[in-house]
Amino acid sequence: MNRRDFLKWQIAGIGMLNLPVLSLADKALAAEAFPDVAIVKGSPATATRAAVDMIGGMARFVKPGQKVVIKPNMSFARTPETATNTHPEVVREVIVMCKEAGASKIRVLDHTLQDSEQSLQRSGIRDACNSIEPGICHHLETVSFYQEAGLPDGKEMRTNAFMRDVLEADVIIAVPVAKSHGGAGVSLSLKGQMGLVYDRKIMHSRYDLHTSIVDLATRVKPALSVIDATRVLTTNGPGGPGNVITPGEVIASADPVAADATAVASYEWYGRKMQPRQVAHIRIAHERGLGRMDIEALTTKRTTA
Amino acid sequence: MTKKIGGGHSEPPLFRLRRCIQSVSLIFFLWLLFNATWPLSDTWLPPDSYLRLDPLTAFLTAIAARQWLPTLAPGLALLCLAFAAGRFFCGWLCPFGATLDLVRKLLPRKKMHKEHDRFTQPGLRRLKYLALAIMLGTALLGVTTLYWGSPIPLITRFYALLLHPLLLLLSDSVLAVGRPLFNTLNLTELSYVHVTLRRFDTLxxxxxxxxxxxxxERLCPRFWCRCLCPAGALLALASRRPFWRRTVTACTHCARCARACPAGAISHDGEQTSHEECIACQTCVNVCPERATKFSLMPLNDASRQPMLLPSRRAFLGASAFGAVLAGVQYNGAHSLLNADGDGTIWSPSCIRPPGALPESRFLKLCLRCGECMKVCPGNALQPAWLAAGPEGIFSPLLTPRRGPCEPGCNACGQVCPTRAIAPLPLEEKQWAKVGTAVVNRQTCLAWAEERSCVVCQEVCPYGAVNPVQQSGAKVPTPVVDAARCYGCGYCERHCPVRISAIVIQPLNALRLDGQSYMAAGKSAGLDLRLQNKDNATDGASPDAMPQDGTLPPGFSQ
Known part of the structure; x- marks a missing residue:
């Protein structure tokens, strides 16, 4: 062994020794630095970016080359002020951040009950998406866009037809608007995932709605939830018109249950303070270990952007 | 037929022109029809142009409805033109005839001229006059039966309800197959192109x-036009001796023309013509080796015409009388809606008419069953009836919300209706033309019967007419319909997750007016029809949706 080789081995050895230590430090650092939930007050786009940055930035969720499906609320032919759809600026900022993180394919998808063309147009979301990359924002209505897939961890719903794009995606990001819902209590990141399957009716008719919402999350649980609470529809949801308040906030979390629980606790629904456990699908998701609704035990960071 | 006969024989210009115009006419008809989609684009001709051109429709609808219909004036003008130029409509313009000609070209051909003769026999040819007589008999008593034989409404329905959806189904399958390819080629926009399939009843x-x-058509060219078409019969009556007609000079009696004539209008020797059967298609001119045949303007008296193949006066009167009896029977049907305004009428719960449809008895007299409204309806909600509107209302349009809702922002059905059986209402009027009322079936509704969270009906209602009401002691909010705010659009019925919708539209309190203002009538009836997609969000927040003290907001639990 000559000196050169000796030095090489030495360096390699030092590297090997240090690697686990370094990565451990990384994790410790991350746990310390990133709160479980971020709440940022500000204009839609800046608050969105700040909230995601607080929990580690988009690079924590989207790796270069990955395929991303973004699921906003865009199924009502109404303008942003009505708080029935996600604010287009929020959706756009999420797309921009995904691009920055190096996503190879981004799709903004939903499955509406209303007139799809008018919903895409009046919500302003399609225009917002097209300003970044044309042709990525769609309502998928035809069954040929869907593929049957199993939910092995489902309690009641064990199968449904999912959007092919969703099944192929590496990352799913939920970008719901915060609003009340006559059937589910609230419509947030867990309830919003119903827009990714073909047969939504069966979740009401054959299964218990709350249980099947959680069943859905066993397969299409969002890696990142960005709840648009810049405006909140607190009554008469999901379609409104109802009482709209304007907290001007965006909530972000890697845990959809924690994000939803935070949104429930943060605002008054029908003029009343409610507990996260009072929304059955949030409680069930917590009980089944899909996330945590005990937000008082989690770290929440607030700021103004 | 188009085969050149002899060496130097080229197609005569009129023959070529006729073929050209006929093809263009069929293409134009299909273009108008397939382009009839909401939102309607401004074309320089209305989508229902061809329907307005049907002479039988124009003539009999005016009689049955006892009303001058300005939109159908072109049909009457065409009937008058037949006195001068014969049945040129049949050979040059009619999309039904053009379709038959096309089908004949596509079908494997049989040696025809022998069978030909059988179908040239007077007996079968007289059928069309009898059909016309029956329709005239019913029309005189105010009942329309012309939809069983009027060519343009029939061919419109064929293309709009049968062929167009088949083409959609085909393109959908092609797209589904091509989609992985588009994806790999990164054709983002193309990979999301999709076709909304359309399905219809009475196919x-x-x-x-x-x-x-x-x-x-395999046995006899233009069998329909020769023997059955009542519009052809009407035109035939007008074209016994048209000024512009076939004439023969220096004939060698080779009878090629007689064999080639698709209408069978030429005598065996080739010299004489039944002008009322002739569709002026110029085939005889084309096949004549001697160029002895031509179409030209002639004086009225004419030796070269064959005697007309009319049914006897007795047969004609008998058929008319049968038509009159038929009309009486239609009035007397237990489920007949021809006197729907009278007492003791049996309405089917699914007999929901399009918005702006005239009062039922008037509507049935005017409706041509052409299917134009069904073609244009964006939700595929308008369907031809089998028996839901009584046997007398067969093929007439019914709103079928389970298939698709009536879009609040659309008024297309009234814009394309050729007879105005559905009034062409401006949007602000149409929004008051209540078509029915939603009724909840509490035995099958998930919330009412099984206490399960649902209220999708409330979620989708564009009018805010479904309220989730928390009944005392109930676990979940239950849907309750506010009839005054319900238009009957059927969004709720369309999206109810129960397999047989637990909320259905019934034609209850539908507004059916003849010329009056729907807005005024609706307001005076106490209706409160307001679309909820107004952009001022808090405007319609109903305070009664706020739970009283102690009750939970809808969807929450203890």
């Missing part, structure tokens, strides 16, 4: 009817 009737006619 078996259309299939059987047209399959039969197409098969008959």
């Amino acid at each position: 078996y009737f259309l299939l059987a009817f047209f399959a039969l006619l197409f098969l008959l």
Whole structure:
């Protein structure tokens, strides 16, 4: 062994020794630095970016080359002020951040009950998406866009037809608007995932709605939830018109249950303070270990952007 | 027929022109029809142009409805033109005739001229006059039966309800196959192109009817036009001696023209013509080796015409009388809606008419069953009836919300209706033309019967007419319909997750007016129809949706 080789081995050895230590430090650092939930007050786009940055930035969720499906609320032919759809600026900022993180394919998808063309147009979301990359924002209505897939961890719903794009995606990001819902209590990141399957009716008719919402999350649980609470529809949801308040906030979390629980606790629904456990699908998701609704035990960071 | 005969024989210009115009006419008809989608684009001709051109429709609808219909004036003008130029409509313009000619070209051909003769026999040819007489008999008593034989409404329905959806189904399958390819080629926009399929009722009737006619084309060219078409009969009556007609000079009696004539209008020796049967298609001019045949303006008296193949006066009167009896029977049907305004009428719960449809008895007299409204309806909600509107209302349009809702922002059905059986209402009027009321079936509703969270009906209602009401002691909010705010659009019925919708539209309190203002009538009836997609969000927040003290907001639990 000559000196050169000796030095090489030495360096390699030092590297090997240090690697686990370094990565451990990384994790410790991350746990310390990133709160479980971020709440940022500000204009839609800046608050969105700040909230995601607080929990580690988009690079924590989207790796270069990955395929991303973004699921906003865009199924009502109404303008942003009505708080029935996600604010287009929020959706756009999420797309921009995904691009920055190096996503190879981004799709903004939903499955509406209303007139799809008018919903895409009046919500302003399609225009917002097209300003970044044309042709990525769609309502998928035809069954040929869907593929049957199993939910092995489902309690009641064990199968449904999912959007092919969703099944192929590496990352799913939920970008719901915060609003009340006559059937589910609230419509947030867990309830919003119903827009990714073909047969939504069966979740009401054959299964218990709350249980099947959680069943859905066993397969299409969002890696990142960005709840648009810049405006909140607190009554008469999901379609409104109802009482709209304007907290001007965006909530972000890697845990959809924690994000939803935070949104429930943060605002008054029908003029009343409610507990996260009072929304059955949030409680069930917590009980089944899909996330945590005990937000008082989690770290929440607030700021103004 | 287009084969050149002899060496130096080229196609005569009129023959070529006729073929050209006929093809263009069929293409133009299909273009107008397939482009009839909401939102309607401004074309320089209305989508229902061809329907307005049907002489039989114009003539009999005016009689049955006892009303001058300005939109149908072109049909009457065409009937008058037949006095001068014969049945040129049949050979040059009619999309039904053009379709038959096309089918004949596509079908494997049989040696025809022998069978030909059988179908040239007077007996079968007289059928069309009898059909016309029956329709005239019913029309005189105010009942329309012309939809069983009027060519343009029939061919419109064939293309709009049967062929167009088949083409959509085909393109959908092609797209589904091509999609992985588009994806790999990164054709983002193209990979999301999709086709909304359209489905219709009464397709078996259309299939059987047209399959039969197409098969008959193999045996005898234009069998329908020769023997059955009542519009052809009406035109024939007007074109016994048109000024512009076929004439023969220096004939060698080779009888090629007689064999080639698709209408069978030429005598065996080739010299004489039944002008009322002639569709002026110029085939005889084309096949004549001597160029002895031509179409030209002639004086009225004419030796070269064959005696007309009319049914006897007795047969004609008998058929008319039968028509009159038929009309009486239609009035007397237990489920007949021809006197729907009277007492003791049996309404089917699914007999929901399009918005702006005239009062039922008037509507049935005017409706041509052409299917134009069904073609244009964006939700595929308008369907031809089988028996839901009584046997007398067969093929008339019904709103079928389970298939698709009536879009609040659309008024297309009234814009394309050729007879104005559905009034062409401006949007602000149409929004008051209540078509029915939603009724909740509490035995099957998930919330009412099983105490399960749902209220999708409330979620989708564009009018805010479904309220989730928390009944005392109930676990979940239950849907309750506010009839004054319900338009009957059927969004709720369309999206109810129960397999047989637990909320259905019934034609209750539908507004059916003849010329009056729907807005005024609706307001005076106490209706409160307000679309909820107004952009001022808090405007319609109903305070009664706020739970009283102690009760939970809808969807929450303790």
